[in-house]
Amino acid sequence: MGKKIGKKLFTKMSSVLLASAMLVSVVGCSSGTTNETAEPTISSDFNQEGLPIVNKPVTLKVLTVRWGNMGDTFTQNQWLKDLEKDSNVKIEWQVMSSNDWGEQKSIMLASGTLPDIILGDQVFSDSDIVNNLSYFRPLDEYIDSYMPNLKAAMEETPDMKKISTFPDGKIYSMPTRLPSRPKSRNQPVINKAWLDKLGLKAPTTTEELYQVLKAFREKDPNGNGKKDEIPYTETGLNVDFLNPFGITDINASSMIVQDGKPVFYPTTDAYKEALIYTNKLYSEGLIDQELFTQDNTMTSAKWQNADISIVGFSNQWTPDAVFGKWSDQYEAIAPIAGPDGKRYQPGDPGGMNLARNELLITTSCTVPEVAARWADQFYSNEASIQNFWGAIGTVIKKNDDGTYTLMDPPAGTSADAWYWDQSLRDFGPKYVSPSFEEKIKLNPQAGDGLKLQIDQLGSADVTTPYPKVMYNxxxxxxxxxxxxxxxxxxxxxxxxxxxxxxxxxxxxxxxxxxxxxxxxxxxxxxxxxxxxxxxxx
Missing domain, CATH: 1.10.287 (Helix Hairpins)
Structure with missing residues (x-):
């Protein structure tokens, strides 16, 4: 969903750093074993409200993990630089590449030596946290005492508290609500050029989809005189292909919610019916015969075939997501109705915008109240949009009428890549209230704005997903x-x-x-x- 890799390899932490002592600041962030949590002492330099957060500078170590070779350019975001100046909280960033993090994570958890703050849900999973709770501070009291922005966000959007509450009833990690996110996830995408060539309309039912895919296979819609068209292909059978039968699974749990109750759909009659339908298409050559044997590289080569487009149908985030130079041939269509006449769209009626584990305060930090107040600054509306797209004045233009628009990216750079270069993007704490979202004006022809336009095709049919539950x-x-x-x-x-x-x-x-x-x-x-x-x- 837009989490793309940047331009240059950047890894700032090694295993040596993982075992190093924490920086001792004026107020006193230090290391030590996390099994014996130091009781915080609130200094007279600490201000419970307003800025600066502390009168004398404090340094916090903040660890985050970025995709592949993204690097640390986001640290030059002007809002982050201004926050450091205005708050008197200096940040020593420890930026890891996801390429190396798996091994380094094991070293860190084994050593018990953690930085003051963990930022981003790519750093530690639910199980990492639950199995190492002694390394992380419960945040409930800090939220009540020092985090008015997050507290207000949880009151306005209660699911933020639900998603962040661990099995013992406490909150150990902070959530996010991303701005201007759609309700729907992947939607049907079809080769409109092929439809036009054959004089066909976009399919609206599973029977119509069968007939269209059959025409794609038999009537040479790409016009090269060869029977090289692949009506449908993916790497494996994407569960989205089963959506018309009421099967929507955005969290890869094999669970759906029916009548308010969780159901394991691989044992349902609907699942059986969906596979009977899919087998019919496969047996007639309407589904790629290499569906279960190809890898992502092979699939991409077909989506982006060098000489001519050869794929007719798929389920994607946006039409331009995977088809390369043939993207202009494709368009998103409304969800396909199933045998029961209903349409089922994967997504979340509340919006595809909530996540947990976006910020944790470790027990290595002896000034958690400072860390909590620093984190709370991220939960204002303006802070959140600047940490999702980029700073006001750099990426975002604040208009005289109180609205916000995104500037055009530099030549040769995609909008999405630019946002990742300039901001924390999907990672880190954020909250944009529904009312503030109305002030954000996005380009409906590209990026996040295009997805919101496409979202209108299926948002009314979005099903309630099995939630991102927490296990003990x-x-x-x-x-x-x-x-x-x-x-x-x-x-x-x-x-x-x-x-x-x-x-x-x-x-x-x-x-x-x-x-x-x-x-x-x-x-x-x-x-x-x-x-x-x-x-x-």
Missing amino acids: AEEFQELPTLTTDIDGYVATMRAQWVTKGGIEEGWDAYIKKLNEMGLEQLLTIRNNAFERYMNVK
Whole structure:
């Protein structure tokens, strides 16, 4: 969803740094083992309100992880520089590449020596945090005492508190609400040039989709005299292809919510019906015969075939997401209606904009109140848009009428790449209120603005997803074995039934095998986590 890689390789932390002592500041951030948390002492230099946060400079170490070779150019964001000056909180950035982080993360967690602040949900996963809770400070009291912006955001958008509450009822990580996000995720994208060539309309039902894909296969829509058209291709069977049957799974959990209750959809009649339909298309050559054997490189080569477009249909974030120089041939269409006559669009009725684990204060930091007040500055509307796109005056123009528009990126640079270069983008704490979003004016022809335009096609059909629930330590111990076995078996049988058929004859044995693998226990864990999430007040 726009998380793209920048231009130059940048890695500022090594394993040596991970084991180094924390910087001792004027107020006193220091290291030491995190199992014996130092009690914070509020200095007379600390101001509970207003700026500066401290009268004498304090240095905090902040660790974040960036995609691939993005680097640390975001640290030159003018808002961040102004905050450092105005708050008297100096930041020593520790920027890691995602290419190296897996190994370095293990070293850090094993050593127990952490920086003062962890920023961005790519640094530590839920299980990393839950299994190492002694390294992180509970934030509830800090939110109440020092974070009025976040406290107000949670009151206005209660799901921010739900998503951030751990199984023990405490908040250890801060959430985000990204600005100007759509309700829908991927939508059907079709080769409009092919439709026009064949005099066809965009399909609206699964039967119409079948007929269109059949025409794509048989009637040479790319006009090269060869039968090289691939009506539909992906790397594996994307669950989005099953959307018309009521199967929408944005969190890759194999769970959907029906009538307010969580359901494991690989055992439902709708799933069976979806695979019977998909097998029909596959057996007639309307789906790529290499669907389950190709990798992403092979798929991309087909989407962006050098000589002529050869792919007819897919599910994508925007039409220009993957088709390269052929992008102009494609357009997004409304969700395809299923056999029940209804349309199901993957996404979230509340918006695809919430995430947790965007900022944690570690027990290595002896001035958590300073860290909390620093973090709270990110939760104003103007701070949030500047940390999502770039600074006002650099990337964003603040207009006289109180609205905000995005400037054009430098020549030769995509808008998305520019935003990642200039800001924290998806990572880090943010909150843009729904009312403030009306002041943000985006270009409807490109980037985030284009997605919002496309969103109108399916936003009314967005289903309620199984939420981003939180698991406790015991559940995290059981889940890997259960999901590895069960998800692996489901994927194997899905590929077999799509390519060879036989789902009716094999269904009962399939259900029996899943139960033997511990499906009941998996569903107990999923249901308990769901209940905890829904009961957060």
